[in-house]
Amino acid sequence: MPDTSMPGTAPTSVLVVDDHALFREGMGALIERWDEFTVAGLACDGEDAVRLARRLRPDLVLLDVRMPGIGGVEAARRITAEDAGVRVVMLTMSNLGEDVFLALRSGAHGYLSKNEPPERLRDYLAGVMRGETALSSAIAAKVLAEFGMAPVVGVPSRDADHLCPRERDVLRLLVEGLSNDEIAAELGLSEGTVKKHLGRVMTKLHMKNRVQVAVYSVRSGIVD
Structure with missing residues (x-):
């Protein structure tokens, strides 16, 4: 995929939040390969995410839905309440959880499957930063059926x-x-x-x- 970053534009800073170290580190390494993004930090749970978001002021937060403690949906609500300009995208292994509706109502700008191919994920995140709502195909179908x-x-x-x-x-x-x-x-x-x-x-x-x-x-x- 060609470089989609604009000359002279600072890359989008991303906070990656997941309680599984392998996924968290792997996602961080993947994002660092994309010129238009940079990793601001890594968090291991929802409370850590809220704390780091407050300190680092990232442009984008990738939040695992299911985590110990306050969980991804509540973390999304707290983060967006403190910083209306931050974009939040939820990541999940399941396409069918009711959390998708709670997350979107809590200020999330996207809800994506962890099984998305890397370049598709990159496109989705770039779209979110342009003001689009990112929903994996199966999740979008559920949202339409419900909403x-x-x-x-x-x-x-x-x-x-x-x-x-x-x-x-x-x-x-x-x-x-x-x-x-x-x-x-x-x-x-x-x-x-x-x-x-x-x-x-x-x-x-x-x-x-x-x-x-x-x-x-x-x-x-x-x-x-």
Whole structure:
């Protein structure tokens, strides 16, 4: 993958939090290989994460969901309460835990499987730093199934009439849980073109992020 960092831009500082030393050290070593990221510190549990986040002020915190003590979800709530600008991404071995909903409500900006390929993880984290919400495909499907039944602030479904056929294609694949690069490959487009289509969809539907767009699209009947 080509270097995605901008010349003269400081790399994103990352705090890695996991109670398993091998995973924690391995994740730290992997992140250090990416030019646009740097490891600010390593923490072994939720309490350590809150303490280090307060001292190091990282740009991004990767939090294991299941840890001794206060746990990842509570750590995410405390960290984001103290620093509204920090991005938090939860990491899990399970795609089906109810913690995904608690984490997103607690201020997390993403919920990813630990089984993601390294370059996919890199893309997800870069997206989070651009303001996107990162959800692994299986997790995204669960979020849609759960939140699709909840009230969503949006606009009447007739606003979808303004979506062009290509925007609808992108929207359909988004609802299926595909990432931008997967949508691009499926439709034979560049990833940049996919991002432009998604940006126009969000503007037309008056939504702020891809999760809102996906949930609203299912509830309103734009996408089955």
